[in-house]
Amino acid sequence: MKHNPATYVPIIDSSNLPKAAPRLPASSARPDEPWYRYLTIDLIWYVLGYTLFHPWTSWVLVLCLRAQLTPYDAVEMKIVSAWALLMSAMGIFGIVSEKIAYGSPREVDLAEEVIVITGGVEGLGALLAETYGMRNANVAVLDTKKVGEDEAEEKGVVYYECDVSDVKQVEAAVAEIVENLGPPTILINNAGIVHSKSILESTAEEIEQTFRTNTLSHWTTLRTILPHMLRESRGTIVTVSSVLGSWGAANLSAYCASKAALLAMHQSLRAELAQNPDAADIKTILVTPGQMSTQMFADVKTPSNFLAPMLAPVDVAKEILRLIERGESGEVAVPLYSRYISVLGVLPIGVQALVRRWSGVDKAMTTSKKVTSEKK
Known part of the structure; x- marks a missing residue:
């Protein structure tokens, strides 16, 4: 007797199947906190x-x-x-x-974009890369950390083992990207490291490494990728800085200085693009987030949960994605205080001192046990 495959349904005896207790997602496994903490x-x-x-x-x-x-x-x-x-x-x-x-937004079709993300194996960069990977976009990640082929294929992301502080490695990686995926049209400069040490405790090598990774790498990727955007007459450049670039903090001098340099670099980039007729559809996005719950500052307690709440990477990522996909330039400054942190600089110096004291920004790193650098 033949069964019609369109109507035949096999009968399974469920009594012999193993019983498994329901498990909630790991994200829900966090301690209960009073309502006012939210x-x-x-x-x-x-x-x-x-x-x-x-x-x-x-x-x-x-x-x-x-x-x-x-x-x-x-x-x-x-x-x-x-x-x-x-x-x-x-x-x-x-x-x-x-x-x-x-100006006016540009048209963005992810199928026709090639996205390059530095420092995209962990933290904010990983979230952005995997989000675009799930949407079948052309995503290339430059990072020193290795990712297996199976994991890369599962995420839909192409990973290039590359130290973005090394000019030759970046140029070689971008050449491969152009050959394999096409000319890059979206650049997200996200790579960063931190040494949580005082000025006297920091070594010359640590300071140089911080600036090479956090600051000079932006010039390297821009000088390598921007010519492709100009030839394509379109593009989006995302500069990930930090709110500490505008305010600074004790025991983070190299990190804060390297992020402050990105603020000036971003403004210079915008000014130069405005003078180039081929850059009319090249958009720029400046990101200045507060403290995020990434590996970089995992053991640092925020001074005030009400005024300066800890950010999840998704809070920053969704704002970046929104601007990129709308084809707009703009700034991503979250949480709220990061939008107005620069206003403190025009206050009387005594008021600034009181704000620093009350905010606890200069004591935040004393709770950290970090003595070595970590990638985002």
Whole structure:
């Protein structure tokens, strides 16, 4: 007797199958914390941004008062109308300001892009690489850490063992990328190391290594990859700096200085691209995150969970992905304080000293046991 394969369903005796206890994902295996630990100034600002400070919501209040037949000359109607006009004006000003600063977005089709990520084996870089790998984009990672062929194939990422602080290694790796995948059109400069030592304890070799990896590697990758973008007349360059580049911290002098140099380099890059007619569709993104829960600062306790919450790499990655895929230039500054950290520099020096003391930024590294460098 023949069975129709379209209708035949085999019967399995489930009584003989082994029983397995349900297991939750590892991400849920974290200690319970009181509710207020999840309350941060960023959460409050996010909620206000979509309610009280949102133009559409502001006009809804006006409509609600009119639905109650509130006269136009009533005090409450004047207040909510003025507030709605102010929020609308601020929203329009923000749109116009970004248009003037960054211009029109470029078209991005991931199938036609070649993405190069430095330091993409762990941390933020790994999250970006694996996200694009799952979406079948052309992703190449430059890192000193090795990744097996099976793991690379599973993630959909091509890994090149490369020390980005070495000019010849970068040039050789990029030449392979061009041959295998095509000209790079998206560059995410993410590689970084840290030596958590004081100035007196740091050796000349450690300081040089920090600057070669955190700073000089950006020049190397730009000088190697930017010509391909200019020939393609399109591209996106992501510079991953740090909020500490604007503020500094004790026992992190080399790291902070190397990240501060990237802020000036990014501005110079934008100025040079603006003068090049072939760079009209080359976008730039500056990333200045606060403390992330990566291996680099894994054992450092944030001074204030309310004002300066610890960031998960996904919090930063989603903002980078949003700008890249919209084809826009911009800045990714999270958490909230990192957007306004530069304002502290214009305050009186005594106020700056008090802010540093209250923030605990100069004591944060005293809790760290790191004495050696780690990749992100």
